[in-house]
Amino acid sequence: MTKIKSLADLKKMKSELQSQVALREKSETPEGRVLIRVGMGTSGIASGAKQIMEFLIDELEKRNIDAIVSQTGDMGYSYAEPTVEVTLPKQEPIVFGDVDQKKADDIIEKYIKNGELLDGIIPANYETIDKK
Amino acid sequence: MELIKLTIDNRTVEVEKGTTIFIAAKQLDITIPTLCYMNLKDLNIEHKPGGCRICVVEVEGRRNLAPACATECSEGMVVKTHSVRVLNARRTVLELIISDHPFDCLICAKSGNCDLQDMAVKLGVRDIPFKGEKSTYKPDFSPAIIRDMDKCIMCRRCETMCNDFQTVGVLSGIHRGFEAVVAPAFERDLDHSECTYCGQCVAVCPTAALTEIDHTNQLINDLSDSSKTVVVQTAPAVRAALGEEFGMEPGTLVTGKMVAALRQLGFNFVFDTDFAADLTIMEEGTELLDRLSRHLNGDKEVRLPILTSCCPGWVSFFEYHYPDLLDVPSTARSPQQMFGAIAKTYFAEKQKLNRKDMIVVSIMPCVAKKYECTREEFATDGNPDVDYSISTRELAKLIKSANIDFKALPDEDFDKPLGESTGAAVIFGTTGGVIEAATRTAYELHTGEELEKVDFEALRGFEGIRSATVNFKGLDVNIGIAHGLGNARKLLDDVRAGKSEYHAIEIMACPGGCIGGGGQPLHHGDTSILKARAKAIYAEDEGKTLRKSHLNPDIIKLYDEFLGKPGSELAHKLLHTHYFEKKIKHISMD
């Protein structure tokens, strides 16, 4: 280990390390953040949910969007895997089906950033995992 | 110096910053009662653990009561020392202390002289509302000191004397809470510890938790046994303190009355340890001169400084803690033991007495002397040279119990031949006295000239460690003096390290020397009493016609008739001793 010799060193080190615990800190205060859940049931994984989740995590960070991405079980829409549920602050959750990378990109750019609705929204009689 | 003004019991008083409420109240003649506080001003010992909580007072604006002994005065402070709240608290605390104390005042050694008893009287305690468990401990009977910890009130004064003043370190607080008490390591008896029996713990104990072994009953038995010849010797410091027990002013000399009382008590011969003190000077002075001259002649074998060896507490101390220096102290026995040896040989022969029919008793200001009598090397065929020793306090009790009106007694003289002494012997009783007496004789023996001024003021005083250089006609003799074993330790450490510049050192275990001995009337924390006793001792010296030991005619006769010369073979056999390494090593108790 090298010594930290100045306050600047310390701050630099912190910014490098911060990602390690950022997720935990964010989760402590979910209020006011964009919450995204990716359906990761067996069929979801088979249809590429894992890649979509990674794409979302990376891109949201790159685009400086304060969001928490988590995985959840099957949402019960096996016809539309992979599924992604997005909850904007103080809004009802919305579930998107058949999400590929392009659609994921749209979700970020259009829905998350501007609140524009997209195609492929699964009708409102969904259940979130909490209520299941 | 910053002055502070405060109000105590509605009276204003101005004191120096840093003064405690206790001291400030004293200025107004308000004595706040206490059981643990002790201020031995002249010894630089202020013991204020704030433990007994008897001295609590009410300070305006303070949530709880304040211990007067430990609370410093502050500007504008308003103190009440006897408010109802204080009185209730003080009495309740005292009741608590008594609730954990035996109720055997009638037969207690300290009855009539007990701080706790006095306090109970003063605060009017009539009933103890708390009935509960009392602490009980195994009593400890050592050759000199009795520890009866059932009576301990945890004032911790003994611990301070044993550790801080004497650096003997035998006593420590042990356990905690209700089980807490002061004891030697592993609660062993004192005779399994490194106790020197200096008795300073006894001297400050407010109750009978620490007392001396009582020999008065044995003495009464021996005095009433007509087949025994009972001989008594009295130490120099006794005559300067005994009067206090009879209400006389501290510093009143009662030599003549003491002799008269002893005679009335029935002793066959009333002699003086002072005689043996003169004898000690002859032997120790000779040894000093011998070592000194060998040293000056380049003898590398000889060790200097020479240390006095009259004090048995001090002897035990170096036997325990400085076993590597056993050849440094003088080999001369203490005056008590020299007296015993001469009494049971020279005097016995003169009287045609068998030593077995003689009882030699000493009256000592000391409790360690009780132990010294029991040392095996001071006995012939199991018969001790000095049978036992009683303290000044015990003598006073004996006189009182014999219904002798001490104050009204006429002055009487000691018997001869072992009652004759010089002024040099008397000053053995105070710190610096032995070395001054030795100097008077050594000077004249060394120079062959008469000393014009016998008073060596430089050697006197109350400082814990003193030093002076005496010019022996071209030879500078460096003299060191220490009283209190903590002070002695400092000088000894220098000797051990080879840094000591002294040629001769006098050491006494007790504060002020024997006048402050553990067997003396209790000073109750007032060290001015010790100073008054010292003054009396020097007054007796000044009043004597003969003030140098080698001029004592009966000493001269003793050498002529019996011993030959100082340091002779017989003198060595009877008047000298050797020391033992006593360090306790991993002893295991059964």
Add this chain to the structure above:
Amino acid sequence: MAKYKMHMLVCGGTGCHASEGQMLFENLKKEVQDNNLENDVQVIATGCFGFCEKGPIVKVIPDNTFYVSVEPKDAKEIVAEHALKGRAVKRLLYFDPVRKEQIPDSKHMGFYKKQLRIALRNCGMIDPENINEYLAADGYEAMGKVLLEMTPEEAIKEVMDSGLRGRGGGGFPTGLKWQIASKNHADQKYVVCNADEGDPGAFMDRSILEGDPHTVLEAMVINGYAIGATKGLIYIRAEYPLAIHRLKIAIDQAREYGLLGTDILGSGFDFDVEIRYGAGAFVCGEETALIHSMEGERGEPTFKPPFPAQSGYLGKPTNVNNVETYANIPVIITKGAKWFSSIGTEKSKGTKVFALAGKINNVGLIEVPMGITLREVIFEIGGGIQGGKKFKAVQTGGPSGGCLTEKHLDTPIDFDNLLSVGSMMGSGGMIVMDEDDCMVAVAKFYLEFTVEESCGKCSPCRIGNKRLHEQLDIISKGNATEKDLDNLRNLSNVIKDTSLCGLGQTSPNPVLSTMDNFWDEYLAHVNEKRCPSGVCKDLIRYEVIAENCVGCTACARNCPVNCISGERKQLHVIDQALCIKCNACLEKCKFNAIAVI
């Protein structure tokens, strides 16, 4: 560096450690590896989550899923289900006994809702054995700010303005304490962290040291800089092996990074820390006693003044603060005095950590803003009384505190309010009692503790507490009179008024507060020779209720002293002379046929 999508936080505090938390942690790690998830899922042993009632705890991030009473064998299922398939393992979710439903995540748990974690901010969040995690969580930033951008006076002022008061019990303003120590000049000064938590039932200091040791180190450096001390000592209970272990790791790591040692962060300021061990003496929580103990002496307190700030360790000016106090310092520096002082009540700022225990559903460690009511703590955070019994009292402030009742439930908790109702903040123990607890027995229990822990130096504490305990024993045996109660009260007041240190000055509080609040109960013991709660053995007896007894022999078979006789299917009888009142028969009887009378 792996970018984890999921963090599994396993409680590694002593409480969970005790219940096989360590093995659980290892199993989870292994399962993650076996499933090739080591780049996705990070398993971390953290400090205490506080919810000790249901340990061991696993919390899954980011969804905050909160698994309770997890056994090592559950690791497989958690990884297979939750990490792989994203499905929570429902059977391990916390079941709310009041709402009678499973709670999916910590955000919905009543236990956490009203909490505000400042001192405990990192406990349960970061890996205490990894300094990098502390750094990532803003660690040592406050220290850097103080050392490089603030003067000692500014640092003291910040702490003073924050209104932070000592969390160890006394509630002395921390900033003022620092200021006094800073003004005493000496060649050497010391900063001491008091981690000799001795309150039975309080373990917040231990949890902080186990969960976030660096925060204490950071605060001590700040403290050192503020008062001009270059040496820090942590006096910690030897009975806290895990905390000691983590503290040692933290010290080593901080030294390696140069965050302890010479010229810290190029500021020119030197500071290092040593650990000293306590050896089991409650009184050493008192700062003068603590200092004597660190010097190798008996831990007996001495009269103040002189205060440690004037003459402390080795006679040098010394500042002693407790662990929880220190844990607040870095946040106060980074977020500012203003932010901190906006939390809490007028004279008690910030939060306080409490160890919630006793007859309560959610036993654990909580941190709440000052000013919250006892009711909120006990009934919302604590989830109410166990087994649906009736709340009777809550004891705050540890053995020196008082027992508060129903009528105090809406008192906002802060230093002064607790004092004014006859209790105290203490170090933050909070023991809840129900209708089955006898208040005389409770007072006696606390006195037993004080008697054992009194150092014995001063008479009122040494003998007085012993007598108090004996008096209470006499009362509990039905041998006391009303006059004895007067004596008991007077003695209690005198002990408070005359004792040397805080131990004796507060030890009668349990007696006085139970007498004040449960006087009837005392009277019942004294006048009617009856223990209303059925606790005091000498005042109760066990009887068989004839109409309920079916003669099943269960009681007789389980009686350890064979004092119950009766044939099968016959009425059983208890021999009162032999009965030791162990309660075994009552516990075993399925027919409600044993009663305490």
Add this chain to the structure above:
Amino acid sequence: MTSVKLKLKDSDVQKLKEIALSFNNEAGELINVLHKAQEHFGYLPAEIQEVVAEELNIPVAKVYGVVTFYSFFTMLPRGRYPISICTGTACYVRGAEKVLDEFKRILKVPVGETTADGKFSITCLRCVGACGLAPVVMVGDKTYGRVTTDGVKEILKEYENEE
């Protein structure tokens, strides 16, 4: 305090000297030295205290005063399976006293003592901080939570065949 006699071997004395030396033979380190000594020997009989006193150059009475002050130090050897019952407040209100009584009854030894066969010893301690598991009992390093009087027998059974 009763003490068990122990004859120290030369190597034991050597070990104590090393411990003292590792703290620079400083008197102020007494408690640390005692901790290390007890860690090594299991208890602190008189003989060990005497060596410690000598090495730190302090009166043995003082060492004894310190050893008897702190409850963590013991002059008696503990059993091979030392049983510690938490009697902290949380455990107390959840029945620790009954658990303690049961241990005392079954093992027939009072608190602070060791069974005749040297197998078990009973001590009380104040709060291990596992209040959620109250009442708590520790046997050696192993913790048992929510112990009932019935559970006491179960716990002891675990050690029945161990030697």
